[in-house]
Amino acid sequence: MAYDNVCKYLVEWFPESFARWLLGSPVSLAQLQPTELSTEPIRADSLILLRAQNLILHLEFQTDPDPDIPFRMADYCLRLYRRYPAQEVRQIVIYLRKTQSERVYQTSFQRGSLSHRFEVLRLWEQDPEVLSQYPGLLPLAVLADPENPEPRLRQVVRAIAEIEDPKLRQEVKAATAVLAGLTWTPEEISRVLGGLAVRESTIYQMWRAEALKEGREEGLKQGLEQGLQQGLQQGLQQGLQQEAARLTLSQLRRKLGSLPEDLSETIRLLPTEQLEALAEALLDFQTLADLIQWLRESSSN
Known part of the structure; x- marks a missing residue:
């Protein structure tokens, strides 16, 4: 914008x-x-x-x-x-x-x-010659001749030099430099414009402020989207882990009876992959000692 x-x-x-x-x-x-x-x-x-x-x-x-x-x-x-x-x-x-x-x-x-x-x-x-007749349209004339950009830009620069009011001349220079950026690199613009001092102009300052604002907003938007995506992924993974822990503890209690709280807490903190492995292994458990032994071996691996 x-x-x-x-x-x-x-x-x-x-x-x-x-x-x-x-x-x-x-x-x-x-x-x-x-x-x-x-x-x-x-x-x-x-x-x-x-x-x-x-x-x-x-x-x-x-x-x-x-x-x-x-x-x-x-x-x-x-x-x-x-x-x-x-x-x-x-x-x-x-x-x-x-x-x-x-x-x-x-x-x-x-x-x-x-x-x-x-x-x-x-x-x-549009006809660039028509646009070049009016001071306020000179910056647009550069974009009206995409097939001959450099000759047109040089012609516009000469026309800008004829604007009598120094303030308006500076603003038109700045607008020309900015709009030329749609098709030119900054180095090319500087070469053709001859290093015109446009940074102090109102138009340049307004454009720069808008560009910085858009950059910050886009960066914030991307950051929020990335953060949201990561948050959703983390939340999904956490939800899957918690559900796997709940089901595994339920199966263990059915198989072995009541479990000590510290042991239950250890199982709640296991990653999803280990919980899935435990859900298969518990079918062979006979006593609480089997569970403790499995946890020890699992942690050592």
Whole structure:
């Protein structure tokens, strides 16, 4: 999600660039907060809602295909209608990384009689020259030309250098460096960008924080899953051992009568394999001494 959120930051800082690209006109777009929807939103941290005079533009940036996208778009459309019934809603899913998955061609959600359609843009099919016309879209232009990545990245770097505002220039540099990481190695990016200082930019810091957060969450999730699996396995093994000990003690009492408590405790602590062996051996026991002798021999082995 960290890469997706870089695009979210670009939309927040360059709404006019996205309006010209997606709507074809420089309309004024104001950001809506997900909390304005009446029910708890799904993935509210990545939801982008922009509002014009009679239009709400809902954008979803996706690094890779997500099977939940069709439902999510239908769900949000209904929530937006509930909150803003007089507003037209236009929904666009923008896929960043080239893929052969059929999911990136899904433009509808259907469930019974419910049918909902939305738009999809595959960035690698967009005209990089069009994207390069707008400062806020320069980082996306790198991904729009996967067949000629290095020449395109160099062209974007030259265009970035022409941005007059130093702060915006730094942010666009940072976003370009981050999104180029979807197809380039850090060494290649550094070589082409010429070691641009982007680490102090807001976009880079936000992206790094998101990436670290995702890494920690994934690590925690894997740790919990591994711990749960190990715990279940240990619990199963312990349960099997305890049941084997109970059955073996029951058979011994039937065969030999009452057992001393210390002897019973010794048997309860035997591993499952020894309990199974004892369950077979006890058929030949005649006295308590036979059991004690078997335990001694078993422990010495």
